[in-house]
Amino acid sequence: MSKKLFTTFILICCCTALTLRAGPAVSARKDVPWWQHAVFYEIYPRSFTDSNNDGIGDLRGITSKLGYLKDLGIDAIWLTPCYPSPQVDFGYDVSDYKNIDPVYGTLKDFDRLEREASKQGIWIIMDFVLNHTSDQHKWFIDSRSSRTSARRDWYIWHDGRGPGQPPNNWLSIFGGSAWKFDPATNQYYYHRFYPEQPDLNWRNPAVENAMFDVTRWWYKRGVAGFRLDAVSNLFEDPDLRDNPLLPGVNYLGDPKMEDRYNDNLPEVHEVLHDLRKVADEYKAVLIGETWASTAAELKQYYGARGDELQMPMDLAFTKITTLSATEFRNHIAAVDSAGGWPVYVINNHDIVRSYVRYGDGQHNDAIAKLLAGLYLTLRGTPIMYYGEEIGMENNGPVRKEDVKDPVGRVGWPLDKGRDGERTPMQWNDAPNAGFTQGTPWLPIPPSYKSHNVAAELKDPNSVLNFYKQLLALRRHNAALLDGEYIPINKDDPNVLSYVRRTASQTVLVALNMCAAPQTVSFDLSPQGLASTKVHTLLSSTATTQEPDLTQLSLPPFAVYIGEIDK
Numbered sequence: 416m417s418k419k420l421f422t423t424f425i426l427i428c429c430c431t432a433l434t435l436r437a438g439p440a441v442s443a444r445k446d447v448p449w450w451q452h453a454v455f456y457e458i459y460p461r462s463f464t465d466s467n468n469d470g471i472g473d474l475r476g477i478t479s480k481l482g483y484l485k486d487l488g489i490d491a492i493w494l495t496p497c498y499p500s501p502q503v504d505f506g507y508d509v510s511d512y513k514n515i516d517p518v519y520g521t522l523k524d525f526d527r528l529e530r531e532a533s534k535q536g537i538w539i540i541m542d543f544v545l546n547h548t549s550d551q552h553k554w555f556i557d558s559r560s561s562r563t564s565a566r567r568d569w570y571i572w573h574d575g576r577g578p579g580q581p582p583n584n585w586l587s588i589f590g591g592s593a594w595k596f597d598p599a600t601n602q603y604y605y606h607r608f609y610p611e612q613p614d615l616n617w618r619n620p621a622v623e624n625a626m627f628d629v630t631r632w633w634y635k636r637g638v639a640g641f642r643l644d645a646v647s648n649l650f651e652d653p654d655l656r657d658n659p660l661l662p663g664v665n666y667l668g669d670p671k672m673e674d675r676y677n678d679n680l681p682e683v684h685e686v687l688h689d690l691r692k693v694a695d696e697y698k699a700v701l702i703g704e705t706w707a708s709t710a711a712e713l714k715q716y717y718g719a720r721g722d723e724l725q726m727p728m729d730l731a732f733t734k735i736t737t738l739s740a741t742e743f744r745n746h747i748a749a750v751d752s753a754g755g756w757p758v759y760v761i762n763n764h765d766i767v768r769s770y771v772r773y774g775d776g777q778h779n780d781a782i783a784k785l786l787a788g789l790y791l792t793l794r795g796t797p798i799m800y801y802g803e804e805i806g807m808e809n810n811g812p813v814r815k816e817d818v819k820d821p822v823g824r825v826g827w828p829l830d831k832g833r834d835g836e837r838t839p840m841q842w843n844d845a846p847n848a849g850f851t852q853g854t855p856w857l858p859i860p861p862s863y864k865s866h867n868v869a870a871e872l873k874d875p876n877s878v879l880n881f882y883k884q885l886l887a888l889r890r891h892n893a894a895l896l897d898g899e900y901i902p903i904n905k906d907d908p909n910v911l912s913y914v915r916r917t918a919s920q921t922v923l924v925a926l927n928m929c930a931a932p933q934t935v936s937f938d939l940s941p942q943g944l945a946s947t948k949v950h951t952l953l954s955s956t957a958t959t960q961e962p963d964l965t966q967l968s969l970p971p972f973a974v975y976i977g978e979i980d981k
């Protein structure tokens with residue numbers, strides 16, 4: 416394409432995006448809960464921005480970047496845990512639920528972040544680690560002090576089966592037995608995650624009261640909701656029956672087993688139902704870390720009467736490892752018809768970044784745009800993960816001695832832990848990517864030189880500018896926000912296509928999931944649309960004229976979004 420033509424195309428894109436940000440947002444509609452139109456953005460505070468140059472990100476750092484987030488076009492921030500913690504699991508081992516860890520700042524810093532975010536129209540969601548506390552939490556210190564302590568029954572204590580034998584065969588997700596012997600009282604306590612994360616006993620009403628009280632405390636401080644950590648793990652079989660063994664060993668070297676007696680017990684739903692009642696008192700939203708193996712299982716988390724989680728995350732995209740139009744199509748159909756409002760995720764702090772999962776080394780940026788084009792245009796609420804908008808890649812440890820996440824040492828070299836997806840945000844091409852002037856707690860990948868916010872803001876063709884245009888489009892497009900999801904060309908193995916449709920508007924999304932150019936033909940007459948004309952809303956590749964629906968050309972990994980003329 417000639418330079419002039421390219422510049423004109425870019426100008427059109429930019430102008431469209433700019434116009435879209437003006438005017439009242441569809442998301443201001445009163446008849447739809449705010450979170451249904453919102454885009455959430457997960458921040459791992461340790462890695463976002465370091466304001467005091469100790470190498471670790473903090474709340475003041477986040478506050479300083481609110482302008483960037485507003486401009487990007489997100490509506491809510493989910494902060495992963497920043498409560499006081501010994502940091503064994505980097506905050507998922509909470510030692511005080513009603514404070515901020517000094518490494519991240521103070522409650523005053525939190526209040527300021529909340530206030531400033533609210534001025535920008537950005538909601539704050541906290542992470543609620545409700546399955547377990549830190550072993551340094553005062554409740555556990557008391558619980559382990561004697562068999563008769565007032566809080567003994569706040570955790571799960573049991574005698575072993577015999578000398579040196581834990582109560583049963585249950586395993587920790589992070590490797591080894593889920594039981595740790597405590598010589599002080601000659602009993603074992605249960606920990607589904609690290610031994611430093613003892614499980615709370617949710618069968619004890621005192622635990623429930625104390626934990627519900629924590630949520631009230633934060634709601635009163637202004638938080639708009641919680642992301643609930645590891646919810647399926649809240650209950651265990653009271654008879655402690657052994658789990659059935661499966662053939663083989665897992666990547667941590669443990670026998671494979673079906674977690675029949677310590678995962679996803681029905682009692683979980685009673686707690687979620689009660690937690691929702693508290694949330695409703697404050698008009699708060701509950702998001703679940705709901706690993707479900709089927710859409711039917713996911714559906715249960717909404718509650719039989721929509722009275723549990725408003726937003727159980729569908730995490731299945733993170734398990735689809737190849738860009739298969741068929742696999743994505745099938746999965747979306749299952750979630751979309753599950754009966755609740757879908758919540759889509761492609762990245763988070765526990766999963767290898769999508770840039771690496773799907774990148775082919777040649778079209779990585781195009782693929783990053785393709786994934787944005789997918790999950791930001793589906794019916795549902797997307798949850799982004801910091802850095803995906805600039806095409807951040809994983810930067811896992813190369814030597815075992817550099818591993819920070821303990822599971823990476825247990826699983827080395829098969830599982831190197833989660834450090835790679837938690838590296839500092841790449842702000843510019845200055846040393847340490849502008850994240851800190853100290854030594855960053857995790858190393859930054861060399862790609863920060865090209866993939867950083869400052870450079871990408873200047874490049875009209877960057878992943879970041881594509882995200883910005885798409886988020887701006889979505890914010891004001893009723894069909895993308897509320898329209899029905901209708902898959903089309905369902906037999907195409909390469910191009911995933913669908914329309915999003917309201918009574919007055921139909922938007923077509925076509926995603927070329929392969930490295931070869933494709934030409935697709937759409938017949939929308941079964942949908943009652945005779946027109947073959949489409950008006951381009953956004954395309955990841957240059958389009959010089961409005962395409963014809965009977966022959967839409969899609970370069971490798973291209974995203975095409977257009978409104979069908981009536």
Ligand code: GLC
Pocket residue numbers: 504507508544608644645704764765
């Ligand atoms: C969740 C978190 C993960 C943490 C675990 C234990 O899966 O996302 O980071 O290690 O719970 O709290």
